[in-house]
Every structure is written in structure tokens, then in C-alpha cells.
Amino acid sequence: MPDSYAIEVQALSYDYPRKRDALVDVSFDLVKGQALGLLGVNGAGKSTLIQCLTGQLRPTSGDVAIMGQRFDTSRQGILSQLALVPQGEAFYPRLTVSENLRFFARLRPDLPDFNERVNESLDVCQLNNQQTVLAARLSGGLKRRLNLAIGLVNRPSLLLLDEPTVGIDPISKDAILGVLESLKTKGMTLVYTSHQLAEVERLCDQLVVLDRGKTVFQGTVAALTKAQGHRFEARINQAWSKVTRKRPEIAKWLQQWSLQTQDGWVQGQLPAECDLAAFTGRFLQQLQACPEVILQQHSVQPLSMEAAFFELLGESHTALAQCLIHESESSHV
Amino acid sequence: MFKALLLKEFRLLLRDPYALAVLFVMPVVFVLIMALSLQTAFSDKSSGQKQVDQLGIVLLADPDIPKDWQAVFAHLENFSVTVSAETANHRMVAEKQVLTGGKMAMVTLPKALIDALSKGQKIETPLSLAFAPTAPPAMRALLKASLMRILVEKKIAVTFQRTSPVAAASDSVPESNLSAFLGKSVITESTLGQTSVTTTPSSVQQSVPAWLVFAMFFIVIPLSATLLIEISQGTLARLHTYPFHSGWLLLGKLLPFMGVNLIQTALMFATGLWLVPLLGGESLTLGQQAIWLVPVALSVSLTAIALALLISVLARTHEQATTLGGVLNLLMGAVGGVMVPTFVMPETMQTLAAFSPMNWGLEAFLSVTLRQGGWAEIWHWLAQLVGFALVLLGVASWRLHKRLLGE
Structure with missing residues (x-):
């Protein structure tokens, strides 16, 4: 049902004059009322994609449809339905909170309920007590809330957020995510770019992971972790080196699955296509051939989102991926 | 919508005391000092x-x-x-x-x-x-x-x-x-260069248009303060996602600052007409075709704003913009006859002065106030100013577009 899609992107490519392949053949759809997480390390193409989705960039090739409309024929129609919350504090520091909201609300004279829209944004983002405060004097968290409130003041159907929680405390972050969750339940479509994987996991139904302009994953969070396989872990009562010395066929089998051993532990990542039951059966069978070995514990679990993301981006982005995981863990704390 | 854009710029300017001082206080003080202290140098009792x-x-x-x-x-x-x-x-x-x-x-x-x-x-x-x-x-x-x-x-x-x-x-x-x-x-x-009434040149007639043109070009300070924040913080990108033509954004910048330049013009001429005589100086004469001062002021303003826009989009920080703009203004003023009248300059410097947009503006103002000129005497100055402004606006728009794309 094409009418049910908020965003349809087909084979989208974009080349900057001095940087080719900023986006290469990117395709995805987003159903109305859903939240899409846009992931990727710096320079992956997230901002370029947002600029294409907001009509600031004209794609080199491919097709973008927002709410079933295209920029070349219905630019004003599309823009009247979306709002952008940029990464920076995209408001006027020398205006008060209320003046900022009123200014951005006045830019849409075609919309009714001017005062209601302003008050609603103040309420939703809990800025009522800061109405007369100059934006420059707000704390970091309140500035982020004002940034979001400006995005909401014209009641968009589609809200695009570019790292809206960067650099703020966990309480403010939680408040913003709470607002976004509530907007989503009311039917607003969200596109959310972030480095905070935990936020994306909490908020988003769909994911698009970009790497050097290309889509490396598209689907749900569950599909991402499933697609990247499972983590296997087991512990025996003695060192594996002793076992593999006596039984070289076991060493060969472990090597075949790229499993690592250390003392009594064996662990590794099983590919997505692995038949887990057959693998576990075969592992236990190997151990049964050694009566002196006692299996103390073993487990097979889907990868965490962080690990899946790390795996997805591969070794070339190891450092960055680890950095992202670290950020994500910090946010849990 | 457009009213909101205009009100926003005025509100931001009114909350920038330093810019207000540079735009309005500095030129009035300059005119008073220069008109009164150079009174004898411009009179019959000169050297x-x-x-x-x-x-x-x-x-x-x-x-x-x-x-x-x-x-x-x-x-x-x-x-x-x-x-x-x-x-x-x-x-x-x-x-x-x-x-x-x-x-x-x-x-x-x-x-x-x-x-x-x-x-x-x-x-x-x-x-x-x-x-x-x-x-x-x-x-x-x-x-x-x-x-x-x-x-x-x-x-x-x-x-x-x-x-x-x-x-x-x-x-x-x-x-x-x-x-x-x-x-x-x-x-x-x-x-020559005037139709009927003769006027006596005085320090106030040189100083008022000269320091007015100089002050108008200092519009770069408030303009860059706002525009650089809009660019760096993503406000301009946000404004580009609103359903109206981006030309309104440009007009929303041009008109308020043109208004500021016109207020400067009125203030400076009022200073020359009433304040300087009150303090013992000679009065400014506007000439018989003073209406032509309006298109002159608008043309100078357009050039000043276009230059300020270009400087703003070239600079990375407000400090860079004010330094670059300030130095450029001083050079254009020194060469263009603001600080030293062109008629006392040697021929080579007079030739150089012809390259300064401040000189074009100053000569256009003097054509009306001093030489009693009308359209025939000012049109070529206005054409130069507006043509130059359009070139600057074109380059600024191109550079801004590149910058918004992150290139």
C-alpha cells in the first residue's frame, strides 16, 4: 500500500563535486507512524541522506518520495508535512524560549491555532517555566528540549532528528526519548540518527545502517542481531590445551568453527546460517568422547545490538565501532 | 511569515548593544569630531x-x-x-x-x-x-x-x-x-556639475556623507553575528525546510539591514543639519534635489549588505568576520576618500580611490548635496554600486550553498 509509506527511497545516489559516492544505491521504505534509526559512523552518509530527505540536496540519481509526493513536483507539499531537528542548537540565543517558538510558529501562517501550537510545544517539552529565559542562558539539556520543541511547534507528520541528544545528561536524554516515544504512539513518523545505539534500540522499529555511503543493513533491530549470528560460550573442568593435545580431531573441529579457547573456556561467534541444534549436538558429542572432561556450563545467545553493529561494520571500523559501543554502554549507566 | 523574519532581525539587532554602538554612536561621534575640528581646513581661510x-x-x-x-x-x-x-x-x-x-x-x-x-x-x-x-x-x-x-x-x-x-x-x-x-x-x-545654486563646501558636507558611508559598511558586525550562528548551528538548514521560497530568507536579511542603513542615513544627516550647528559648526546643505539621497542611500546599503553577506559566509567565526570586515572597511575608507578627501590626494591615489565602493557611494552623495546633481549625475555611481552588489550577492549565495552542503 503506497499510501501507508511515509518515506520511499529507491536506488538513491549522491555525489558531491569533490566527493563521489557520498550515497550509493540506497533503498528503503518507512511505514507511517514508525521510527527509523539511521546508523553509521561519521562520514557514513547519514547527514547527506537527511539532506536528501528534506529536499536540501537533489539526488544524483534515484528517487525519493515523502508521504507519496516528490520534491520536483510537490516541494511545498512535502515541506509542509516535515520538520527537521538539526544536531546543533538551531535557534536564536538572543531570543527567549517563547520568542523562539513564536518565531518558528509564525513561519507557518497557513496553520491554525498559533497560540495552541506554541503552548503545546512548551508543555510537551516541559519548558513552561523557561518561557521568558533567553535561549543562551538555558542549560544544555533545556537547549536540546527547545531544539525539539521548535521541531514540534508546527505539528509535523514526519520528524527528522539529527543526533538530538548529543552531549546532554542522562536525565535530559531520558526526557527527550520519553517525548519521542509518546509522539510515536500518537502516530508521528520519526527518522532518528544517532551514535547512541541504546537510544535507537529503545525508540526505533526499523534500522538503516550506512557505511561509506552504502546500505549495509536494513531491517528491524531483531533482524540485525539475528543476521549477525549467535554467540557461543562453554566451560569445561580443565584446560582445553590438555584436551586438544590428546584429541587433535577436537582441535580441528574447534578451528573449523573459528572458536577460541583459553584455560577451560571456549567461545566464538556462530554464523547466522548455522543450525544451532546440530552444532550443540555435535559439540556435546565431541566431549562425550573424553570421559575425563566435564562440561560445567554452555550457552548459545543472539548477539547484542552493539556486537551486531560491530560485526556489521567489520574490522575496518573496529576502533570507531568500539567507541560507539562504549558510548552506548555509558548511556545504559 | 515575512513579517516574522523582519521582526526577528530587528529584535536580534536591538539586543546587540555593541553593534548598535558601532552602527549609530560611532559615526555620529566621528562626524562631530571631524566636522568641528576640520572646519577651518575647509573654509576660505585655508592654507x-x-x-x-x-x-x-x-x-x-x-x-x-x-x-x-x-x-x-x-x-x-x-x-x-x-x-x-x-x-x-x-x-x-x-x-x-x-x-x-x-x-x-x-x-x-x-x-x-x-x-x-x-x-x-x-x-x-x-x-x-x-x-x-x-x-x-x-x-x-x-x-x-x-x-x-x-x-x-x-x-x-x-x-x-x-x-x-x-x-x-x-x-x-x-x-x-x-x-x-x-x-x-x-x-x-x-x-560645472550643478544646475543653479552655488554652495560653499564645508567640513560638515565632506564629513557627513563620508562617515555615513563608512558606518553603513559596518553592517557586517550585526549581520555576521546572526548569519554565522544560523549557519553553524543548523538554523539556516532548518529554515530551508520550511515551505516557502528561500528568496524570502534573503529578502528577510536584506530589508531589515537596509532599514538600519536608512535609519543611519537619517541620523547622520540630522546630525549635520542640526547638531553640528548647535555646537558651533556649519550646517549641512542637502541640495535642491535631496530626494535623490534616497536611491543613493539604498544603493550604498545594498552594496554594504552584499559585502557583509559575503564576508559572513567566508568567515568561520564571528571574530573572523568582524576582523576581516573591519580591516576591509578601514582600507576602503582610507582609499575611498572617507578619511582623507580625494581632492587633496595625488593623482595616483585618486585613480586608486575609483576602485573603492565607498568612494562610489561618497561621490554619489556629494553629487547630490554638494554639486546639486540629480539622476544624470548619480546614475553611473548607482549602476556601479548595484552592479557590484549583485556580483557580491551571487558569490555569497554560491558560497553559502556550498557551505550548507558541507563542502
Whole structure:
């Protein structure tokens, strides 16, 4: 049902004059009322994609449809339905909170309920007590809330957020995510770019992971972790080196699955296509051939989102991926 | 929507006390200081060297006029006369010398006048005098009187030669009926670059337009403060996602700052008209075609805003923009005749001044206030200003587009 899609992107490519392949053949759809997480390390193409989705960039090739409309024929129609919350504090520091909201609300004279829209944004983002405060004097968290409130003041159907929680405390972050969750339940479509994987996991139904302009994953969070396989872990009562010395066929089998051993532990990542039951059966069978070995514990679990993301981006982005995981863990704390 | 854009800019400007001080207080203080302290330097009591220059005149004589008659007019007391044959080329050179202040006046001596004079007839073809706009009234009167004295002396001498002393006495009419004696129109007077009324140049007439143009270009301070925040924080990108043409955003920048420049213009002219005389200085004269000050102010404003926009999109920080803008303004002001009037500059510096947009604006203002000029005198300055502004706006838009794309 094409009418049910908020965003349809087909084979989208974009080349900057001095940087080719900023986006290469990117395709995805987003159903109305859903939240899409846009992931990727710096320079992956997230901002370029947002600029294409907001009509600031004209794609080199491919097709973008927002709410079933295209920029070349219905630019004003599309823009009247979306709002952008940029990464920076995209408001006027020398205006008060209320003046900022009123200014951005006045830019849409075609919309009714001017005062209601302003008050609603103040309420939703809990800025009522800061109405007369100059934006420059707000704390970091309140500035982020004002940034979001400006995005909401014209009641968009589609809200695009570019790292809206960067650099703020966990309480403010939680408040913003709470607002976004509530907007989503009311039917607003969200596109959310972030480095905070935990936020994306909490908020988003769909994911698009970009790497050097290309889509490396598209689907749900569950599909991402499933697609990247499972983590296997087991512990025996003695060192594996002793076992593999006596039984070289076991060493060969472990090597075949790229499993690592250390003392009594064996662990590794099983590919997505692995038949887990057959693998576990075969592992236990190997151990049964050694009566002196006692299996103390073993487990097979889907990868965490962080690990899946790390795996997805591969070794070339190891450092960055680890950095992202670290950020994500910090946010849990 | 557009009203919101305009109100926003005014509100932001009103909350920037430093910009307000630079835009409104600085130029008024400059005008007061310069107009009052340079009062004598621009008056009749100026230096001796300047007096001698002002007394230089060019005599354009019909080549058919006998040499002895030419010599009579070439030896004017108190004046240094350069005689040239009246040809189109010589006239053009002479006019240029007078307009640029190199000579005080150009005297055209027609053959018909000499013929009438030598025959003792009444003069039908007058001698014409064209003054420099900056020629002081006292010098104008002196030259006119000197020429008139020559004409009367010659007429009396010829009359005496041609008639009896009795007849000559009855024909030599006293001063009260000089026109009946010499002819109805003996000398016609005009000022080059102006149509009728003569004005006395004063320090206030140089200072007000000069420091006004200078102050208008300081619009870069408030404009870059707002625009750089809009660019770096993503506000401009956000504004581009609103459903209206981005041309409104440009107009939303241009019009409020043009308004600011017009307020500056009114304030500066009010200072020259009322405040400077209150403090003992001379009053500013707006000229008879003061309405043309409005298009001049708008053209200077457009150029100043376009330059400010370009500087803002080239700079990375507000500090960079204000430093770059400030230095550029000082250079343009120094070269363009704001700090040192172009008429006291050597020829090479005068040539260089022609490259400064501040000079174009200043000359346009002076054409209206000092030279009593109208559209014919200012259009080429306005064309230069507006043309330059459009080029700057084009480059600024291109650069801004690149910058918004992160290139």
C-alpha cells in the first residue's frame, strides 16, 4: 500500500563535486507512524541522506518520495508535512524560549491555532517555566528540549532528528526519548540518527545502517542481531590445551568453527546460517568422547545490538565501532 | 511569515548593544569630531597653497580673436590664467580640470563679444564663466568683478577713440545703467556639475556623507553575528525546510539591514543639519534635489549588505568576520576618500580611490548635496554600486550553498 509509506527511497545516489559516492544505491521504505534509526559512523552518509530527505540536496540519481509526493513536483507539499531537528542548537540565543517558538510558529501562517501550537510545544517539552529565559542562558539539556520543541511547534507528520541528544545528561536524554516515544504512539513518523545505539534500540522499529555511503543493513533491530549470528560460550573442568593435545580431531573441529579457547573456556561467534541444534549436538558429542572432561556450563545467545553493529561494520571500523559501543554502554549507566 | 523574519532581525539587532554602538554612536561621534575640528581646513581661510590653486583659471578663447585682445584677458589681476584655443578637446580638458578642483573656473571668450567691443557696439554674445563646485563665493565675485572691469575699461576706451569727448561722455553711462552701456547680457555664470545654486563646501558636507558611508559598511558586525550562528548551528538548514521560497530568507536579511542603513542615513544627516550647528559648526546643505539621497542611500546599503553577506559566509567565526570586515572597511575608507578627501590626494591615489565602493557611494552623495546633481549625475555611481552588489550577492549565495552542503 503506497499510501501507508511515509518515506520511499529507491536506488538513491549522491555525489558531491569533490566527493563521489557520498550515497550509493540506497533503498528503503518507512511505514507511517514508525521510527527509523539511521546508523553509521561519521562520514557514513547519514547527514547527506537527511539532506536528501528534506529536499536540501537533489539526488544524483534515484528517487525519493515523502508521504507519496516528490520534491520536483510537490516541494511545498512535502515541506509542509516535515520538520527537521538539526544536531546543533538551531535557534536564536538572543531570543527567549517563547520568542523562539513564536518565531518558528509564525513561519507557518497557513496553520491554525498559533497560540495552541506554541503552548503545546512548551508543555510537551516541559519548558513552561523557561518561557521568558533567553535561549543562551538555558542549560544544555533545556537547549536540546527547545531544539525539539521548535521541531514540534508546527505539528509535523514526519520528524527528522539529527543526533538530538548529543552531549546532554542522562536525565535530559531520558526526557527527550520519553517525548519521542509518546509522539510515536500518537502516530508521528520519526527518522532518528544517532551514535547512541541504546537510544535507537529503545525508540526505533526499523534500522538503516550506512557505511561509506552504502546500505549495509536494513531491517528491524531483531533482524540485525539475528543476521549477525549467535554467540557461543562453554566451560569445561580443565584446560582445553590438555584436551586438544590428546584429541587433535577436537582441535580441528574447534578451528573449523573459528572458536577460541583459553584455560577451560571456549567461545566464538556462530554464523547466522548455522543450525544451532546440530552444532550443540555435535559439540556435546565431541566431549562425550573424553570421559575425563566435564562440561560445567554452555550457552548459545543472539548477539547484542552493539556486537551486531560491530560485526556489521567489520574490522575496518573496529576502533570507531568500539567507541560507539562504549558510548552506548555509558548511556545504559 | 515575512513579517516574522523582519521582526526577528530587528529584535536580534536591538539586543546587540555593541553593534548598535558601532552602527549609530560611532559615526555620529566621528562626524562631530571631524566636522568641528576640520572646519577651518575647509573654509576660505585655508592654507596659502590651496588659495593659489583656487585662483587658477582656464581661458578658452576663440582662435580668431586677435592676440592683443587675448592678452588683455590673460593678465587678470589676482588670477593665474592659462589660455587655450577654444576647441572641443581643450574644452573637455578644461572642464575636467575645473570639475576635479585643479582650476577654479573656466572662462569662454567668444569672438562676437570682442567684435562688438572693438566696434563700440553693445555686447549681444556674453562671456561665459563656469565655476568649480568647490569655488568659494568670494573668489567667484572677485573673478566676475575683474572681468567686468576689463569689459568696461575697453568699452570706454573704444568709445573715446571712435567719438568726440562730448559724445563719449554722454554715451559713458554710470554704473547705475551698466547694461545699457555694455549690453544686456555681458557675463553668464554657471557651476560645472550643478544646475543653479552655488554652495560653499564645508567640513560638515565632506564629513557627513563620508562617515555615513563608512558606518553603513559596518553592517557586517550585526549581520555576521546572526548569519554565522544560523549557519553553524543548523538554523539556516532548518529554515530551508520550511515551505516557502528561500528568496524570502534573503529578502528577510536584506530589508531589515537596509532599514538600519536608512535609519543611519537619517541620523547622520540630522546630525549635520542640526547638531553640528548647535555646537558651533556649519550646517549641512542637502541640495535642491535631496530626494535623490534616497536611491543613493539604498544603493550604498545594498552594496554594504552584499559585502557583509559575503564576508559572513567566508568567515568561520564571528571574530573572523568582524576582523576581516573591519580591516576591509578601514582600507576602503582610507582609499575611498572617507578619511582623507580625494581632492587633496595625488593623482595616483585618486585613480586608486575609483576602485573603492565607498568612494562610489561618497561621490554619489556629494553629487547630490554638494554639486546639486540629480539622476544624470548619480546614475553611473548607482549602476556601479548595484552592479557590484549583485556580483557580491551571487558569490555569497554560491558560497553559502556550498557551505550548507558541507563542502
